[in-house]
Amino acid sequence: MAVIAVPLLAMLWPVRLSASEKLDAIRRALERSSVSRLQEKVYVHTDNMCYFIGDTLWYKAYVVGAGDLRPTDMSRILYVELLTPDGIVAERQSVIVSPDGFTCGNFAIKDSLYSGYYELRAYTRWMLNFNVTEHRYTKDDAHYFYNNRMAADYFRHWEGLYSRVFPVYERPDSAGDYAFKRMYSRHKQRISSASKPALKAVFFPEGGTMTVGVPCRVAFELTDEQGAAVDIKGKLTGDGISPTEISTTYMGRGVFSVTPAAGRLRASFSWQGRDYSFALPAAEPAGVSLRLSGRGVEISSSGMPAGEYGLSVLCRGVLRHFTTFTLGASGHASLTLPDSLPAGVNDVTLFDGSGRILADRLFFVRPADGQTVRVAVDGNIKATYSQYEEITLDLVCDRTAGGAPMSVSVRDAGTDEPTYDNGNIMTDLLLGSELRGFVADPSYYFAEATPERDAALDLLMMVQGWRRYKWSEHADTVFRPLRYTPEKTLTVEGSAHKSLAVYDVENGEARNWRYGQFNVGIATDTAVGVQNENFELGDISQVNGHLGVNHPDLKKEVLVEAEIIFGTEVLGGTQLTHDGGRYLFEIPPYYGEAILKMKAYKEKDSLRQSMTSRKVKGMMDDTAMPDYYVKRDLFYPIYSDKYDYYRTHAPENYGGVAMPDGSGDSLLSMERGVHMLGNVSVSGHRRGRRGIDFEQPACVTDAYELYNNITDYGLSYGMFDRRMFPVQVARFLYGNMGRRNRFNIDSRIDGYTYFRSYVPDMEDAGKTWTNRNEDALLDDLGLRRLREVRIYSDYEPRNEDIPIEQDRYNADVTVEMVPFADDAVQPAFRDRHIILPGLNEPADFYNPDYSVTRPAEPADYRRTLYWNPNAHADADGRLRLRLFNNGKTSALKISVAGITPDGRFMVYWK
Template structure:
């Protein structure tokens, strides 16, 4: 990961802070230690963030899911080219089964692909994930994850919402202190995993009502609360049927710290309040440290008196996104944390301009996308565009986009509902609701005790820039104690090469950065013949990380019944057209009569055309034979084998002399033939009399020609089981398919069928020029409908952008 001047500047930025209640100068030793440790931690464990732009939020069986992958460096969001392999898989939520796995090749942090959704997979809720090998060093919460829904034609009912509520309370800073007034945020989620608006109250042990509360947005809310000493509290929430559900309430502590942050009152600064409930005369020295995505923003030291400590912190230099505030006590241990969101609006401005507001069915649509920065200057960017029929695909309310993912959800734990809502500047209450979210889903990508360690353990997984072939060599199934030279033969349609890697002293080996598509055949053995038969190989083939089951009946989309039925009807019509085309092609193939002789490729090892007798050697034949002559005995008329094993003699048609022996086209003697491993023999030909004349006088007593499996250029080595040799296959990068874009400017017979595609157009790899513009065109479908155009944009410097527009087809 690059360490830029900007990163270094942010790492040691200390703000001027106005303080009350005994605040002192920054403790340079502790500030430098924290900054240095964070920089060191980021150097050993740099973060990556992945994002997938999908063409739509739900699909039907038989459909194709199209995706564009973005990978960025986790701190500054610069386009990341360190990892060049992005894994994309599809998980069935009810079983945790991995339905599909795609290896996507990244160049400059972007790549694209598709997943065909066959009729054989069940309908229901799925999770699509994206991650790199490096990201597997950390929690799977770091993976990109998005829930989608797959509809079938038989069962398409919307799951009923469960009455069960999950309510959690979150004291600001992390804990309640007796005698100290603070704020408590809460979040209520229903049985489908979505926010549920609630109201309720809190009772003390005497059953007195202390306070009431009511959610304001998707089950989120906040209220003021001051716990009393020796009191326990219980919350009660009103359900839809009017009854109340009892919910446990956090316990208070008698000695500790409280951290309260006001990030809403002023656009230019935030106010940080620190309290404690130790003895009234005690002053406690504390540190407050802030960092944004692992880059330290400020560090300060002060004393908390009986009246508390207040810090006014400027926000102008803090980057957009989440800033973590941590309060360290006088032992330099973290005791309170609070997340705040900084919103300067520093994202790319994206405008989508159709050439006209209304088109006709099947008319060519021409669109232009303009991308600028906050100052209005054009920006060269990479972008992806999805065009869908809104009559079939319902726009999801405030669905995830690249901006909300990079700045918000990728740094929060768990599912965030309607994330784009918090970036909609038309919503006047969004900032306070976002502050509730910061209090209820606070999360850190690291633990301070790990960061502040003197030494850091090395990561177990590495950055991949290609496919890896790795494993371990053993001798007699035991670990070796010396290095071993290997010979690896790699082959597919585009690669044919031999490599000679060396294991380490424990037998581990790896070949990195292989770049190939589809499947690669490999054959692995020791480079030296001595002791090769005692070698065995254990391959470390890629296994996707296991997925956690979603226990709730999750239904991640919003669509009304009429619109859904229309989508399913159109999808079924399209699938029926595809089936008829396939059936028609199959019938046509059955009616074709081929009048020609079958062309059999001649074996270059043979001088003759046909043998008088041929034995195709099977594993059963080889199992009971000591030599090739044992296989021939009693299987060919006119051929006599006298004796057995290595001492056997063979005669053809009463000849007193032994026949000529040929191995893979080369003449030899009986000893050469009998030394061949019978398991390696593919076939044996016998030539008698005139048939053997092609070999001249040497064939006067007949010819026995032996052909081995390895001598055949068409032999599949992966089927060959040989001691000390491993033949197998390894999966490579998936080749993205091209999205079908019909052209209606010329009338063709195949265009006569109805066209009601739900995804009208998909362009994953567009770029803007120096003028900040990108242009594209496509043809509309037969539908009279609204067409939605969604664009996701990312600059090389890490600025994201997202935009949507709608036009009509009439």
């Protein structure tokens, strides 16, 4: 049962401040934070609703200031990521945000990817200052990192970043035949059993808490075990009340009024042949109840001291209303909110002079008619267009929006499917992005303003326990600087640390890695005091235990030298670190990739250790220990969110209306595992552990790039450790796998297991390396020989709550090292050598012209017929589109998005 938290501000008041003076200080803090803590928001418009392997996804991103929803003037770099169904980043792009607040790009959905539901995630670095929480981890998890701060940076999770989920299907067997859609699940050794049906209930007292003897409204939400809404009736019982019927009204949500007594209230429901009883949050002996009706706020309390209190309204983190009022002996007060509140989600908060939240509640203000610019087609759109037919569409909009950039997509509607993700730039920026998770069917709330839809929208507000804009942080009278500044240009920022010497690999040691052991040293015969021929073996998981944990920052600053190479151009610089080893280099913007080299050394050794010196030995030896461990600060989010039920399921009805014949069909092949057929999950009957399919890795990545990321997150201490590299890989990609206990890791090369992080059952150890030359093996495991790393695991970071059967004698993760063919090598270095991605330059969308020549046979299978991320209407608000149909008869779907300089939304309107 969730109850809204009521945090207490850490405010240091002078002893003699009156209540009104304290409240005035809170008002000033809210006004300051309306500027200093102003957030940014992102909306991404894509060319299509679904994709197939081999397609290209085209996008246009709009970055706005949250306060007025106008194009941002803060960040100039946006990060857009394509995440796999498992929750691993398949590709990350850095794109320039124009002064008009937009950017564009494209992702190629490569053949190496597998089908499933992919996520598009977008954020600026400034956005990472907000809504960050700690992903659960233990002290033992932290010990894998250089120090606790690096562990804390890794185990971070962000909420409130832009996210959109879309299906990616297998490439059609016949080019252009999109009627039969297949989505294969990734191969796993074990097939998860379906969850048993179960009803879940969450209760949300209006304002956050219930108080004994004070009337209160309580909203509730019912879902099944998958998160799907359940609409049923139930009964409310408890001390001091008569049994009362309660029921949901829309999407499993409902509300009832009650005056709680000291005893616990319970809500009972019958569903699918089972009876369920849920306890409501306990009523507090003293507190405040807040009831909102239109613009009226009714405040009732019990046991609260009489005196002066405050009430504020924030909208998107900006203070929009502030007032103080007196709560007398009656414990009741009535207030009226102004009519001038901005459109969108508003948060009304009641608090005392100490900054303690007594009650708070979200409510929605509908946008005025003039806040949306409707873009429509002037004239009729034909029901269908023939092969390669020339199409002319005249778009019209309010002439006051003429010149504002907008993105326009025209697609073949033949592969469209019904979806709960049916919003637009307005519904997302005003509603969806303000709430945690996914708002299903947002168009329902905006289709028209009726009492039923208004009530449903208000219920949606009442069942929110999360706040994007934390009132306690905004009202804090103590200034707390934010970690990240708005990003204006490319930078390389990080820190230098003392290098840590890992154990050298002893002769003959590698043969014991497959048993989960390493050589501690030469065993000594205690009887005679001499060494014998046997090695003393130790648990390989403890191999670096001698290094200690939580290593401190540098006590004496050093020089950090950086050199960046763009083709034939070389730029370099050296700086003295500060604040215990910190450094920051600004680099000029560039497209594509550059080579970044970095090293650190003592100031007195600058002539001998600089990159231009010929006296430095071992520069091309990745097994040599550098003078200092130099790392970059990588701020990219590691963790991904679990998909909401409505993101991966299609509605039976679209917007309350049945889909036309065949337009919503989704036919999925029932091959290889679990698949979605409409809203039905279809699975095979096979159970038990299966072998790994080495043709279907969960992840494939460049070995040197992976090592650099591992180093920058603090899991490698500046020197390549070929012994523990498999553990570092698994820990970097999967964290702690959502467990409190250690997980098992195998590593393979050339089809043989050469490493285990655990002691296996030797009778069932499988195919291991036994007869290969050890020097050749160690050489192949070096950075100069490794081409890529492939990962195999049943674990899905996105679904870490799904239990995975654990076996002490089998691997949870298998890491396969893939060397270059034919003994080829790449340069490897002692110091940092990084292929540094620059900015991504968007490609041009191809619009064919069939006005002169048409293909003799159908050969154009485009599903997106037209895409323009930077379209402009003229001064009269008109824009003419000229395009050609693909090689079959098609119906059209049009999609438009845009933001005017004054913060109005541009949307397509039929």
